[in-house]
Amino acid sequence: MIPREVVEEIVYRADIVDTIGSYVTLKRAGSNYGGLCPFHSEKTPSFTVFPATRSFYCFGCGAGGDVITFIKRVENLDYPSALEFLAERVGITIPQDRANERGELLNRKRIYEMNLEAAKFFRNCLFDPKLGQEGMQYLKSRQLSGATIKRFGLGVAPNSFGMLTDYMHSKGYSDEELIKGFLCGKSQKTGKSYDYFRGRVIFPIIDVSGNIIAFGGRVLDDTKPKYLNSSDTPGFKKSRNLFALNYAKDACSESLILCEGYMDVIALHAAGFSNAVATLGTAITSEQARIMAKYTKKVIISYDSDEAGQRAANRAMKLLEEVGLEVRVLKMNGAKDPDEYIKKFGSERFRQLLGQSKTGFEYKLENVLAKHDISIPQEKIKASEQLCDIIAGVTSSVEREVYIARVAESLSLTAEVIKNDVERRRSKEIRAQRRKESRDAMNSAKNYGDRINLDSAKNVAAASAEEAILGLLLIYEEHRTAVEKGKVDVCADDFFTAFGRRVFEEIMALQSTEKGFDFSLLDEKFNSDEIGRITRYKIGRHELRENGIDVLTSSVETLKKEKQRMSEKSGDDPFATIKRRQQNAADRKNKK
Numbered sequence: 001m002i003p004r005e006v007v008e009e010i011v012y013r014a015d016i017v018d019t020i021g022s023y024v025t026l027k028r029a030g031s032n033y034g035g036l037c038p039f040h041s042e043k044t045p046s047f048t049v050f051p052a053t054r055s056f057y058c059f060g061c062g063a064g065g066d067v068i069t070f071i072k073r074v075e076n077l078d079y080p081s082a083l084e085f086l087a088e089r090v091g092i093t094i095p096q097d098r099a100n101e102r103g104e105l106l107n108r109k110r111i112y113e114m115n116l117e118a119a120k121f122f123r124n125c126l127f128d129p130k131l132g133q134e135g136m137q138y139l140k141s142r143q144l145s146g147a148t149i150k151r152f153g154l155g156v157a158p159n160s161f162g163m164l165t166d167y168m169h170s171k172g173y174s175d176e177e178l179i180k181g182f183l184c185g186k187s188q189k190t191g192k193s194y195d196y197f198r199g200r201v202i203f204p205i206i207d208v209s210g211n212i213i214a215f216g217g218r219v220l221d222d223t224k225p226k227y228l229n230s231s232d233t234p235g236f237k238k239s240r241n242l243f244a245l246n247y248a249k250d251a252c253s254e255s256l257i258l259c260e261g262y263m264d265v266i267a268l269h270a271a272g273f274s275n276a277v278a279t280l281g282t283a284i285t286s287e288q289a290r291i292m293a294k295y296t297k298k299v300i301i302s303y304d305s306d307e308a309g310q311r312a313a314n315r316a317m318k319l320l321e322e323v324g325l326e327v328r329v330l331k332m333n334g335a336k337d338p339d340e341y342i343k344k345f346g347s348e349r350f351r352q353l354l355g356q357s358k359t360g361f362e363y364k365l366e367n368v369l370a371k372h373d374i375s376i377p378q379e380k381i382k383a384s385e386q387l388c389d390i391i392a393g394v395t396s397s398v399e400r401e402v403y404i405a406r407v408a409e410s411l412s413l414t415a416e417v418i419k420n421d422v423e424r425r426r427s428k429e430i431r432a433q434r435r436k437e438s439r440d441a442m443n444s445a446k447n448y449g450d451r452i453n454l455d456s457a458k459n460v461a462a463a464s465a466e467e468a469i470l471g472l473l474l475i476y477e478e479h480r481t482a483v484e485k486g487k488v489d490v491c492a493d494d495f496f497t498a499f500g501r502r503v504f505e506e507i508m509a510l511q512s513t514e515k516g517f518d519f520s521l522l523d524e525k526f527n528s529d530e531i532g533r534i535t536r537y538k539i540g541r542h543e544l545r546e547n548g549i550d551v552l553t554s555s556v557e558t559l560k561k562e563k564q565r566m567s568e569k570s571g572d573d574p575f576a577t578i579k580r581r582q583q584n585a586a587d588r589k590n591k592k
């Protein structure tokens with residue numbers, strides 16, 4: 001346990017606006033700050049930071065909490081690691097008598113040190129004449145120079161089940177740590193650990209601060225899978241990192257080149273294009289798009305020229321455009337990927353190719369035209385429909401105008417015809433969206449599909465009374481004291497949803513400790529989604545003007561009445577609740 005004074009000090013010093021502001025561009029809106037949510041993809045800001053209550057909440061996806069919850073979510077850390085992360089940021093030392101000794105946790109600093117040690121092992125294996133022979137042969141066959149191999153810290157994992165494990169043991173790392181860091185797997189049969197990467201060329205994945213956060217491994221033969229990547233660990237989330245961004249970040253003020261594979265990136269860097277990056281063995285995510293937008297204005301997608309690569313490019317285009325990036329797509333003829341292209345035609349030709357890269361729209365236009373023979377009327381209609389659909393999705397009216405003219409020209413139709421079709425599609429789209437929004441609003445009013453508070457749909461009146469009570473207790477010390485002293489008669493059994501009951505119990509348990517309640521202590525008791533919900537109770541309440549004790553009392557009355565009504569309806573014994581409540585009141589008196 002981290003002492004609570006330390007937790008409070010960290011939360012106090014890690015100013016929520018500053019901390020979140022280093023991840024999200026925040027704009028002042030009255031006494032709060034708004035920005036684009038880092039936890040879901042959106043075009044208009046619904047993410048809000050409330051300095052007064054030291055909390056954040058996203059009205060789009062329901063993410064919310066305090067500065068600890070934010071770091072937990074954005075950095076993919078557990079509660080103690082999030083505190084450590086923040087402590088380091090604000091210059092507080094957490095007393096170290098916990099965690100590591102018990103082997104329960106693996107903080108990210110330890111993971112980075114462990115990964116660095118493993119990277120050294122892989123590199124030494126590569127340069128070992130016997131162990132590294134095959135790996136070195138492969139890298140040379142891909143025409144990588146010694147300097148490039150060193151720059152990217154490449155290595156090789158020998159074809160052995162225990163060499164890395166033994167080496168890491170000798171450096172003081174336990175099996176548990178190695179398994180948590182995805183350097184080892186654990187045998188289901190024997191329970192023993194074994195090397196995770198075997199017989200592979202190793203690509204260390206380095207974050208922008210220079211830490212080795214994970215590894216990617218490529219086979220040397222035809223074994224499947226061709227690429228193996230570390231799974232997400234504390235401090236490493238695939239969806240939030242990009243290969244080689246540590247180098248590209250210093251060379252990308254104009255543009256980033258987005259590739260599919262590690263080898264493409266390395267070939268491009270070696271050829272002088274040090275603004276190339278790649279995703280980590282997965283399709284691009286909106287988080288990665290946002291990260292790129294932090295470093296550059298323009299992204300040139302340089303995916304494989306096959307069908308799959310082009311499909312992936314389409315998806316990437318959409319995500320990148322959503323975060324406001326200017327997108328270009330590279331069309332390579334005569335080579336399957338950038339690596340092959342440069343080898344065949346040289347880096348100068350590739351540089352020219354970059355200059356000729358197509359805008360997202362041109363690229364789509366060409367694709368549609370290539371698929372349809374527009375001299376055939378039926379085909380021309382199909383092409384026109386697809387293109388109008390694409391234009392209808394463009395937000396800027398100026399851009400739409402330009403594209404309409406372009407399509408009209410390519411299809412030899414009048415701009416007016418195309419424009420009418422586009423507008424028809426847009427209004428249809430807008431109507432559908434409105435319908436969806438009102439449906440969503442209705443559903444959330446009825447609490448259908450609520451995964452966090454499952455019972456709330458059964459009685460909306462009772463559930464909203466619960467929310468009012470919890471909101472008041474979360475904010476006001478005087479209300480918590482009133483409940484504690486029995487001035488307001490409410491107990492855990494009065495709550496009708498299991499979630500509401502749990503929140504109430506945790507608040508009151510903290511309240512009864514010597515130092516009383518503090519919101520940041522809830523981060524340890526609830527997961528991030530739950531904290532988001534609890535924050536909504538708090539924010540919702542804070543915005544209202546009437547928050548006095550009479551609101552609390554009347555909400556309690558409503559809750560009790562509704563609960564009574566429900567149990568009568570279902571034929572439960574109403575006296576059981578009353579008896580239970582009397583018992584609780586007696587318990588409370590005895591405690592004092």
Ligand SMILES: [Zn+2]
Nearest residue numbers: 037040058061
């Ligand atoms: Zn959100």
